[in-house]
Amino acid sequence: MRVLPSGSAALLVELDDLDQVLALYAALCVERPAGVIDIVPAARTVLLVIDPAETDLAEVGRAVRQTRPRPNRRAAGELVEVPVTYDGEDLDEVGSLLGCDADEVARRHTGEEWTVAFCGFAPGFGYLTGASGGWDVARRSSPRTAVPPGSVALAGEFSAVYPRASPGGWQLIGRTELAVFDLQRDPPALLRPGTPVRFVDVGRS
Amino acid sequence: MNTAAASLTVVETGPLTTVQDAGRFGQGALGIGRSGACDRAAYRLANRLVGNDDGSAVLEVTFGSLVLRADGDVVLATTGARCAGTPHNAPLTLAAGEQLALGAPVTGARTYVAVRGGIDVPRVLGSRSTDLLAGLGPDVLAAGDRLPVGHSVCQMPGVDVAAVPEPEAGELVVQVQPGPRRDWFTDDAWASLLNQHYTVTAQSNRVGLRLDGVPLERTSTRELPSEGMVRGALQIPSSGTPVLFLADHPVTGGYPVVGYVVDRDVDRCGQLRTGQTLRFTTRQLGP
Numbered sequence: 462m463r464v465l466p467s468g469s470a471a472l473l474v475e476l477d478d479l480d481q482v483l484a485l486y487a488a489l490c491v492e493r494p495a496g497v498i499d500i501v502p503a504a505r506t507v508l509l510v511i512d513p514a515e516t517d518l519a520e521v522g523r524a525v526r527q528t529r530p531r532p533n534r535r536a537a538g539e540l541v542e543v544p545v546t547y548d549g550e551d552l553d554e555v556g557s558l559l560g561c562d563a564d565e566v567a568r569r570h571t572g573e574e575w576t577v578a579f580c581g582f583a584p585g586f587g588y589l590t591g592a593s594g595g596w597d598v599a600r601r602s603s604p605r606t607a608v609p610p611g612s613v614a615l616a617g618e619f620s621a622v623y624p625r626a627s628p629g630g631w632q633l634i635g636r637t638e639l640a641v642f643d644l645q646r647d648p649p650a651l652l653r654p655g656t657p658v659r660f661v662d663v664g665r666s
Numbered sequence: 667m668n669t670a671a672a673s674l675t676v677v678e679t680g681p682l683t684t685v686q687d688a689g690r691f692g693q694g695a696l697g698i699g700r701s702g703a704c705d706r707a708a709y710r711l712a713n714r715l716v717g718n719d720d721g722s723a724v725l726e727v728t729f730g731s732l733v734l735r736a737d738g739d740v741v742l743a744t745t746g747a748r749c750a751g752t753p754h755n756a757p758l759t760l761a762a763g764e765q766l767a768l769g770a771p772v773t774g775a776r777t778y779v780a781v782r783g784g785i786d787v788p789r790v791l792g793s794r795s796t797d798l799l800a801g802l803g804p805d806v807l808a809a810g811d812r813l814p815v816g817h818s819v820c821q822m823p824g825v826d827v828a829a830v831p832e833p834e835a836g837e838l839v840v841q842v843q844p845g846p847r848r849d850w851f852t853d854d855a856w857a858s859l860l861n862q863h864y865t866v867t868a869q870s871n872r873v874g875l876r877l878d879g880v881p882l883e884r885t886s887t888r889e890l891p892s893e894g895m896v897r898g899a900l901q902i903p904s905s906g907t908p909v910l911f912l913a914d915h916p917v918t919g920g921y922p923v924v925g926y927v928v929d930r931d932v933d934r935c936g937q938l939r940t941g942q943t944l945r946f947t948t949r950q951l952g953p
Contacts, residue, residue, distance in 0.1 A: 465845075465846035465847075466843060466844060466845065466846060466926070467845060467846050467895065467896065467899070467923070467926060468843060468845070468896060468898045468899065468926030468927070468928065468929060469843070469898075469926070469928040469929045469930070470896055470898075470929045471894075471895075471896045473846040473893060473894065475846075486695075498691055498692055499691065499692045499693070499694045499695075499700075500694070500695060501694035501695055501894030501917060501918065502695060502894075503891065503892055503893045503894055503918050504891035504892060504893070505891050505893070506891075506893040506894060507894075508694070508893065508894025508895065508896070510694070510896055513929070579695065580695060580696050580697040580917075581694075581697050581892055581894070581916075581917050581918030582697060582892065582916060582917070582918055583697055583800060583916070584696065584697045584698045584800050584801075584802060585696065585697055586697045587697075600889075617891075625801060644790060644791075644802075648696075649791070650696045650697070653696060654695060
């Protein structure tokens with residue numbers, strides 16, 4: 462564990478891998494150090510944002526080092542099924558990266574047990590990891606300026622559904638009609654950390 | 667004054683006016699950022715001048731030119747960038763039918779308009795702030811909008827004018843500390859960061875200030891897995907020139923953060939205009 466400076470109101474804790482991140486995040490959620498107002502897990506890091514009126518960075522750094530990680534990474538919540546039309550613009554490119562054809566990409570993607578590891582980038586944007594661990598897809602060399610909402614995508618070890626139109630560098634393999642972020646719903650984010658996810662191929666219309 | 671809820675009608679908005687409060691807290695793990703007022707000190711002062719609770723919603727007016735009409739008797743205060751044509755850092759009363767007309771700001775970019783009782787639009791995910799990057803919160807104000815005003819239970823502070831410094835007119839100097847990825851940059855790059863007079867470009871907004879200067883050299887070209895950040899982060903994209911993140915910054919970012927502007931200095935960065943220069947120092951400034 463490395464504790465890195467992040468200004469006068471936050472600390473960035475860097476870990477070796479995603480499992481360590483989730484274990485520390487799980488522990489910090491249960492025993493949140495006093496004065497910490499937000500905790501943001503990511504691929505290799507956990508950001509702790511503090512209220513400087515209530516604590517200081519040295520104190521929070523000590524508390525983090527003394528936190529015992531909770532490594533049993535269990536899926537939480539009900540399975541979310543995401544209906545997908547696998548006709549993404551980068552489907553063939555992903556196939557060549559994974560050494561298979563487009564149909565096989567869809568078969569592997571629907572056959573995988575996905576879990577939301579963490580969120581970021583935009584409201585409701587979940588980073589999903591596969592139980593098989595066999596995903597490693599390079600990002601596009603040049604990001605798109607506009608990715609349509611509902612795009613189903615891959616990058617690195619992760620899969621995701623774009624909640625709204627935004628720029629993005631992930632490889633697009635399909636699209637879904639499911640609204641993964643909807644303010645009329647409580648909670649608005651469908652894909653929250655720990656949520657198990659399965660993609661379902663609904664064919665090409 | 668009667669007890670019926672007052673309201674304000676927007677007659678003209680200027681280039682950009684949004685509703686802002688202290689922001690959305692504790693939802694970073696869902697990809698939801700804090701947002702809120704860009705100049706938090708000016709935001710807090712505006713609420714205090716009209717006797718509001720700390721978290722009340724105000725208007726953030728970018729480059730002035732907002733015109734409001736009071737639909738009932740209201741107490742207002744403007745803080746931040748001083749606009750021609752109205753008292754500043756001081757409470758003022760408008761009777762029903764009277765207007766507040768902000769001219770262009772003298773210095774600075776953002777003026778805060780607080781109304782006693784607060785702007786009482788519905789909260790979205792715990793806040794009335796408009797997050798322009800995430801597309802959350804109330805819509806950007808448009809002419810003809812009617813803004814409900816809440817009730818305040820706090821006493822008026824009995825202040826005529828608050829003595830606060832005006833936003834910087836020339837070069838702004840702020841304190842910077844090494845960030846989490848300082849070691850991704852050469853020592854020469856760090857020295858360059860501290861020696862340059864960066865120019866604020868026109869691509870700047872509530873998300874961040876895009877700065878123009880000599881590109882910083884990295885020690886490594888590897889890809890950074892996205893990581894969490896807060897306002898004040900100096901992120902260095904592949905162009906090598908910094909983006910200084912403000913209120914609507916993304917929750918996570920995939921470019922290395924070389925340094926952080928200390929939190930209390932970020933408010934003044936939120937008042938910078940296109941073409942102004944910004945310098946970073948490691949020395950502590952002020953008291």
